[in-house]
Amino acid sequence: MQKDTAIFNLLNKELDRQRNGIELIASENFTSLQVIQAMGSVATNKYAEGYPGKRYYGGCEVVDEIETLAIERLKKVFNASWANVQPHSGAQANTAVFLACLKPGDKILGLDLSMGGHLTHGSPANFSGKNYQAFFYGVTKDGLVDYEQLEKTARAEKPKMIICGASAYSRDWDYKRIRAVADEIGALVLADIAHPAGLIAAGLLNDPFDHCHIVTSTTHKTLRGPRGGIIMLRHDFENPFGIKDPKGNIRSMSQLLDLAVFPGMQGGPLEHVIAAKAVAFAEILDPSFKAYGQQVIANAQAMAKAFVSKGYNLISSGTDNHLMLIDLRNKNLTGKKAQETLDKAHITLNKNAVPFDDKSPFVTSGIRVGVPAATTRGLNEAHMETVVGFIDKVLMHADDATVIEGVKEEVKAFMQQFPLYPELG
């Protein structure tokens, strides 16, 4: 068969888009070329249902080595005693945790999606809100997690699981406080660290493993790996709610989690993605990754300061991590209008509900801005001021096509100094 020029031309077009724009979607990043090469490899051809040494297919001896290496590296990254690298995504990782720990109809308590939480933490639109009875905590008027509300709801409803973690929250978490109330009511604590995982791995934010029973993450955000999910335990334990394996046997939590991923809710693992995860985990174990994490935080803080100096209203007034949430109501703009206008200037970010938003999730009053991808490109604190200058110019001239076109050209020229995948020509 001839080369599929239709698709490869589109992939080249996507490479150009990535090269010429400023990527500020808080959940995106640029992997190394090695990660991409491991993903685009012959391991995609292999079926390997099961786990290393216990597969349902022949010919798994090499992928067994790949998956074992990925697990061992990941355990080192987070000082964990057990890890599962098979979840296809963060949502799948959370699904497996619920399957291992809870029965349908059990109560869970998570951060409200409209306050920065995640779909899989109990949203009525998601399996987590359909299969389980979901309760929520929010943030205070200052934009900080409302721990008092969390504690009050936990004591009143006695959920079996409290979930911490967010998609649009710019502050660190008090895991110890959450664990204290969980112990009081006999609940498990799940930390979904998909967003800040790389900063936690670099030792720059509070360590959830000290206080949370189970930790899940994606691998493609601040961890800078391929698109995928992971589940980890620092200490194994027995499920406190009497959940047994399909044969009725009592198992440790690590065994229940393995069974929940496969055969519980996935079939064959993506061994090519697991190979790429292993490459990314080795990169995280390299001392240079800590410097990357430090630069991410320095960039986010420089960017937050630049936005504030231009009169933008940041939720919680700043950031501890890689992102910030901006309420655009004082600028008379919606999140939708801002996202669509910035897109025209090749500055990519997403509209986002802000706490106590009066607009629909399709419109929103805010934008979420994140720096992990731009930091990987090589931008530093001074560049953040330039980027905020571009954003402000576009937003203040949102209906002026000539200004927007001018910024697009400036953005393209600016990004030439930060080559992306030069090896690809």
Ligand code: DSN
């Ligand atoms: N969609 C991801 C994000 O952008 O934060 C969360 O799953």
